[in-house]
Amino acid sequence: MDKCPDEVLVKICAHMDFPSLANLRLLNKRLAEVGAEALVKRVRFHCTEDSLRRLHAISRHHVFAKYVDTVVFEGNLLASVHCVHTYQNHYELEHHQMERPAQPRKGATDRERRLYERNMAKFNREIEKKFKRYLDLYNKQQKVLQSTAYADFISSSMTSFPKLNKLVLSTVGRCKHVLSGRFLESFTADCAMPIEQDTSFTKDQLSHLLFPRGQPLTHLGTLEVHVLSPKFFTGFVPADLICCAFQNLKVIDLNFRLEKDDRISLDIMTARRCYEDFTKNGCLRAALSAARDLEQLTINFDDYGYYGPVTSLETILGSNTWPHLSVLNVDCMTTTEDYFLRTLEGQPSLRDLRMGFMTLEEGSWPEATRRMRKDLNLNIFMACGILEDPDQMYPMHLLDTEAYVEDHHHFTLSDALALYVTDEFGIPEEEDYHPLLDDDFNDEETLREEYGPFADDDDPSDMDCSD
Missing domain, CATH: 1.20.1280 (Monooxygenase)
Known part of the structure; x- marks a missing residue:
């Protein structure tokens, strides 16, 4: 040894x-x-006083602090739920159905109905107890957020890790497989935890991490944020400080979601209008431009569904080229065929391209993907959602009929397009086959109705002893 x-x-x-x-x-x-x-290579903390003190203690440890290279802030805030009835609605969600007493079957006896009513009364009493625990947890967390220790502990700790390379802010995780054990212990795993859906608080959280005591961390290599208010890039932090923090980043993964007040407008306005300030006055493109050694870039928009394109790809990427960019992942944007191909061709190291819900305002996707196959050297290509151009919409979930008929195999249009663009089909150049022009791709529901598997109402049950 x-x-x-x-x-x-x-x-x-x-x-x-x-x-x-x-x-x-x-x-x-x-x-x-x-x-x-x-x-202690990877340190995770969240919004409780004990967790903040643990982070601070590690940052002050003369040995541990030297080796921390990743900090993960589980920034999940408990939602403001002041009514037990609203809290109880959380238990109407599918993943809580097993906890509720099962309703009596049709034609149930009076005894079965009385048993159900007693179980429901017991269930409701338990909900009230859990709601009280939840309110106590919520109030404790709010007290922490409003204390000076919240900002002080984070700011003083972030500057004490000489090898810090990766910063992760997660504000959406709720599954116990995603959250840390200490998070679940702190917030009582036996009670429901409605997480705050408003992203307005994410601006402060990322600011504390990236700009401790007002100064940018300039030695980071990776930044991941799930999810972030777009207003972070529209004056919340001076643009020059953001560019300074981004200058040495090699991996950028940003997932945006509108703040609660702005999401209301999605019902009456387009997504592009809701993100208008981010598009016109935001400094994200300048920040990305500052990251000259960028290797992986992800820019996604998550507003609980697709509400149309948010902005143009040009607004985000501009005319930038990154010599080392190998992975690009974008969604919910518009572009033109020429700009799209010109931008991709300008990234000499690009090997992995992923996109979803992309709209061509000029050109066509069949031609754009032909050019991608010919002019790019991609090892991985993945398209999801819908690709749209002025002539047609191409749903990526459509299934190949022949593969489905043979053995119910789900070979999607997305799979076929990936093989086509990366030239793994082995199709000679002179053959004019293109998956986007192949009529053999159909909707799964249509195929199921015609070819099965059908509802097995007539199949004998394991409990059927009639034979």
């Missing part, structure tokens, strides 16, 4: 579970130092 290089020991430690690694560090000073790199 004494002759084993530190690099090898670090690799070994990376495969150990937390308790085993913690015990290993107790053996001697060398293993304590080596084990620290694997033990």
Whole structure:
């Protein structure tokens, strides 16, 4: 063990579970130092005082602070639910149906109905208890957010990690497989946790992380935010500070969602109008331009559904070229065929392209994808949602009829287009086949009605003993 290089020991430690690694560090000073790199390489915290103090303690530790390269802020805020009836509505959602007493069947006996009523009364009493616990958690979190410790602990900690390379702000995760164990412990896993859907608070949260004490972190390599208010880029933080923070980023993954007050307008206005200030006055394009060594870029818009294109691709990318950009992921935008191809051709390292709900204002998708197949060298291409041009809409979920008829295999138009663009079909250039022009792709519901699998009402049940 004494002759084993530190690099090898670090690799070994990376495969150990937390308790085993913690015990290993107790053996001697060398293993304590080596084990620290694997033990605290990634730090997660959330909006409770205990979690903030834990982050601050790690940042002040003379060994642990040296090895932190990733900070994840689970910025989920509990929603303001002041009425037990509103809270109870949360239990109407599908993932809570198993917790509710099952309604009596048609023709149930009086005894079965009385049993159901007693179970419902018991269920409602439990809901009231859970609601009280939830209110207590909500009030505690609000107290933390309004305290000076909230901003002070985050700001003072973020400047204390010399190897910090990756920053993640997550404000949407609710699944216990996504959230940390400490998050679930802090917010009582046995009660429902309605997460605040308004993104207005995300501006402050990202600002605390990226600009501790008003100064930009300039040594970051990766920034991921799920989800972020677009107003972060429209004057909330000075544009020059944002550009400074972005200048050394190699991976940028931004998912936008309108704030609650602005989302109301989606019912009466187009998405483009709702994002108009972001489009006209935003500094995102300038920030991306500052990231000259960019390798992976994701710009997505998440407003609980597709409401039409948000902005143009040119507004986001401009005329920028990034010599090392290998992955590009964009959605809910408009573009023209010529600009689209010119921009892609200008990225010499591009190998992975993903897009969804893209609209061509000029040109056609069959021709655009032909040019992509011919002029680009993509290893991965993925299109989802709908591709639209002035002549036609191409739903990417359509299924190949022949594959479906043979064995109900789901081979989508998206799959076929991916193989076509990356030239994995092996189709000779002289053949004029194009999946977007193939009439064999149909809607799944139509295929199911015609070819099955059909409803098995007539199939014998396992409980049928009539034979």
